[in-house]
Amino acid sequence: MNAIEIRNLTKSFGSKQALNGLNMTVPVGAIYGFIGENGSGKSTTEKIICGLIHPTNGDVKLFGKEYTDADVRAKIGVLIESPGCFRNYSVWNNLMLQATNLGIPNAKEEVIKVLKLVRMEGAASNKYKNCSLGMKQRIGIAMALLGNPALLVLDEPINGLDADGMRIMREILLDVARNGCTVLVSSHILGELEKIATHYGIVRDGKMIKEMTAKELDENCRTYVALQTGNISLTKSLLQRKYARLEEDTENRLRIYDGVSPEEIVTYLYQNGILISEISTNKIGLEEYYIDLMNEKGANVYGKKF
């Protein structure tokens, strides 16, 4: 059974088509990284899953049931845009309200538990409005974790967090997933997402263009040798004679994708009188894979037209 199964989902706001036949499958227990440009339809999809907006068309199933099913919906934790707290209430009171709302029998114990989980035990009495951005995001996660949800929907939870905040958030999400909760998380910070996600979905213009597991991403990611020399153009022409898959990156380095060893390249260039100033073996990460994928599809990534 899948935690989320979406088929041919469409949503239009007036004349604007936000989702255009989106399909999505999130297995139970996965940490699903939901990736796409701004306005690609990530938040709209998440809001539909949470029942906050209505789809124009399509089929959305959560744990095999309709997404409108009250019993399934009661087991969703959500952090979309903001944590949904009252500014003048303390962290404790905000969490207690949500715990009461969920009808949790031992509300106090549950609130203490989630506060510990998000490393916020010491800040329970702080007023929400006095909390830092990182703390607010963690309160949002704590709120979403109340009642031991089966599905956690997080919209860019690591945006604006410092390095330590990101690390804490990463640990929290891994903890949550270990406890059997399915996590759907959208983010633009792909490096962070890569560290935790077990599955990925890349969306563009309201359509899912790629769904894969972390293992598949690993297989898709190409290993390459990057090198720098004093004479790039001569080096390039020499290497082109021997290696087919070669390109120059934005930092004036040459990349060779033929699965060749650095030693072989060093020897070959040395024999041709070229001295190498820097050489390394690298792997394309999620970010580069994403940019490459968007490049293939002609998208505008990071403001650069490919």
Added chain:
Amino acid sequence: MEKNFETNTFAKRIISMLKVDARRLFTTPLFYVMAGISLVIPILILVMTTMTGGGEAATAGFDNIWQIFGSVSNTTADGNGATMGMDLVSMCNIDMMYFAIAVLVCIFVADDFRSGYAKNLFTVRSKKTDYVISKTVIGFIGGATMLITFVIGALLGGKIAGLPFTMEAFNAGNFICSILSKIFLVPIFVSIYVIASVTCKEKLWLSLLVSFGVGMFLFNIAPMVSPLDSGILNIILCIAGGAMFAVGLGAISNLILKKTNLV
């Protein structure tokens, strides 16, 4: 992995929702501010309208304390029966509290949407009925409290202003029935304000505008169905009307929440 989801009964859902809203109502400063205003307003009205300037009343005001609670069914200050006039006595009385209730209800509901709390709430609650019922009940409690504080404030104000407490054409029983009738009219107004608020969501100014606008039409019914010489029948009429309107208008609010996007 098979997931089992336990079913929440209607009673369980409504109790938890009511607990949340009651906790919010009684911990929000807004409620106490509104109750305070309801207490102070009648004191100010009665004291200021009976202040004397050079031996004459500064404003054509109240002849006795009971006028601030309305009039008997066949005579009013302007002699036109228990309907609304445009004079001070007809406008500045307990019925204007129905507008103050709009402020309480609209801010209360708009806060849910402005804070993002509605997102958390409606994600885990697909049944919007709980929300509408809870808001109506809590709005009723808040509104009733405001009316009661107004009564206390008016009695205090009357004492301070030295207005006569003599009852003509009605007795204390009628007066209690009148106040109870007014309290049981609150759900009608609250239901309207809830509709306006769930339609306008985080746009507080718009929900207030709509609430005041629609409330203005119903403002006239209050003195007619709850005059000072009210009896048990008036109470029954107001309970029945309040319940019917609350259910009918609540169904409309429920429909609006179901059919519109919540964020």
